[in-house]
Amino acid sequence: MDHYTLEIAKIKIEELLSTVETRTRQFPSSWQPQEVARSIWEIRGYSRLFISYCLSMIGQWFDMVAIMVLFGYVWQTSSFLLAFIPIAYALPQVLFSQFSGIFVQKRNKIILMGCADLVTVFFTIFLFFANTPWLALILLALRSFVGTVHFPAQQGLVHELIPAHLKLKAVSWNGGVNQAAKIIAPLIGGALLTLLPAKHLLLFNAFAFMISACLLFSLRKIIQTKAKYTQSPRETVDNTFLNQWKNSWKSLYRAPTLMIVLSLNIVGMFIIQLVDAQFPALFQLVAPTKPAYMTLLIASIGCGSVLTIYIISKKERFVRLERWLSLALLSLGLGFTGLGFLEKGFSLSYILLLGVLCGIGTGISIIITNYCIQTIPQEDEVSSIAGIYQSLTSSTIFISPLGGAYLIHLFGIQNIFLVSGLSLIILTFLPFLMNKKTAIYTFVKSNKS
Structure with missing residues (x-):
């Protein structure tokens, strides 16, 4: 009798589990339990996004070596003009970064970063053909203006993609790449200067940003960013840029x-x-x-x-x-x-x-x-x-x-x-x-x- 009761209970449990599984399939996909990523590399598309970031960081430091050599040794500019190099890099960031952060927060960050990389490629090629320091400074400032979207877009994208328990690892990898690029790129750039003119290092930067843009555009359908957020009635009324x-x-x-x-x-x-x-x-x-x-x-x-x-x-x-x-x-x-x-x-x-x-x-x-x-x-x-x-x-x-x-x-x-x-x-x-x-x-x- 006990054996018979046990068999009946097992059959009932199997029917119950089957019913639960069938009804669960009918739930919306957002209700389905999702597998928690154990590593940032298990997140779909993140490895490609990380490679894009690495390339842009290394390219920027190649570019920095080229600019310093061009101004200091090729054009032999005065210390007055040399002082304008950090200003050309930093002034657009000071003036426009806050507004760029607001601009990117409710837009597709993948597309914005890819477009910014493409425009950076064009300005870098123009810089390659610049023949005066003042023209080079103007192009540097314009390129820096375009780059103001990168940091806020990247921060927002990491926030959207990375779960809480992996955020520390994500920012650690990004910070490590930035610091490693400061060591590796100048060393390689210095070695290349023995073989190539300084201006050719600018082309390395343009090539790096071109590949970065291609990688970003390839992620458009893989990574679905949150282009819009739910707005309260007050936000819809009070939604001016200021x-x-x-x-x-x-x-x-x-x-x-x-x-x-x-x-x-x-x-x-x-x-x-x-x-x-x-x-x-x-x-x-x-x-x-x-x-x-x-x-x-x-x-x-x-x-x-x-x-x-x-x-x-x-x-x-x-x-x-x-x-x-x-x-x-x-x-x-x-x-x-x-x-x-x-x-x-x-x-x-x-x-x-x-x-x-x-x-x-x-x-x-x-x-x-x-x-x-x-x-x-x-x-x-x-x-x-x-x-x-x-x-x-x-x-x-x-x-x-x-x-x-x-x-x-x-x-x-x-x-x-x-x-x-x-x-x-x-x-x-x-x-x-x-x-x-x-x-x-x-x-x-x-x-x-």
């Missing part, structure tokens, strides 16, 4: 954690930029017969940054945010303070240690900042917040170096390196003054995906 810009700033003020992280990063970058362009002058003073030491310092900064980003990528979330911010500021502060104490006859190991310290701080600050942009704002605010951040950071690129040059003229280069390092160390204590709700923040939220 009002959207104001709302982006309001959303930043409503997120104290995000505002503090971005503010500290921008202040730190402002301090670093005071002396960042003065490494040649510093090493000319303390190591006039060893120019290779400066390149080794820059390489060690890049290596320390890449290694730090690789280690962080193994984590799934950040806790105790104030400790990470303080570690980044402390590492940078110790590195720049050590550079301020350099004297003739210093050892190579000392320089490498200072470079690794600076690299650790750089890597942590890159990951924390981009991860905050990815996880804290609302879904339709990521691109606009990224545009605001890009605009503010770009402003430091041409404001701080001018102020730093003036201070160095007054007080000496080593004193300014020392003051910059000590200022960063002082900033180390500010994250601990944050409110407890803001300081202890776990970035993986259960209501975000």
Whole structure:
């Protein structure tokens, strides 16, 4: 009897499971349970998107090498004209990045990035045929204007595609590629300069962006981006460009954690930029017969940054945010303070240690900042917040170096390196003054995906 009852129960369970499976198939596809990706490379189309980003990063650094050689050695321009190069790169970012962030947030980001890459190709080819420095500066500024859509579009796209538990790995890989490109591309570019004229490196950049555009356009049907978001009645009435810009700033003020992280990063970058362009002058003073030491310092900064980003990528979330911010500021502060104490006859190991310290701080600050942009704002605010951040950071690129040059003229280069390092160390204590709700923040939220 027991055996008979057991068989009847098994038949009933099988019928019930069959009924549930049949009815589940009738649900809309959005209701169906979806397999959770275990790696960013399992996300459809992301590997192609990542290759596109790698190519554009490497191409940009090839381009930077070509521009510096063209202005400095081929055209032999004055220091006055050389000062306009960072302005041509940064001024369009300062003026238009905030509006580009608003522009891209409700449009197809794949198409926008692909079109921007194509226009970049054309401006780079025009730059190849430029025969005067002033024409080259105009083309650089126009190309930089087109590129203002890239960072906010990329941030918004990563936010849409990557689930919460993989966001840290995604921003780590992107940050690592950016730092690695700073090391690899100048080395390869320097080697190619022994074989090719400097202008031909511009064609490498154009070719890289052409392939990047092709990869992006090939993703149009694979990656369906959210071109539009649900709007409230108030948003449909109050939807002018200026009002959207104001709302982006309001959303930043409503997120104290995000505002503090971005503010500290921008202040730190402002301090670093005071002396960042003065490494040649510093090493000319303390190591006039060893120019290779400066390149080794820059390489060690890049290596320390890449290694730090690789280690962080193994984590799934950040806790105790104030400790990470303080570690980044402390590492940078110790590195720049050590550079301020350099004297003739210093050892190579000392320089490498200072470079690794600076690299650790750089890597942590890159990951924390981009991860905050990815996880804290609302879904339709990521691109606009990224545009605001890009605009503010770009402003430091041409404001701080001018102020730093003036201070160095007054007080000496080593004193300014020392003051910059000590200022960063002082900033180390500010994250601990944050409110407890803001300081202890776990970035993986259960209501975000």
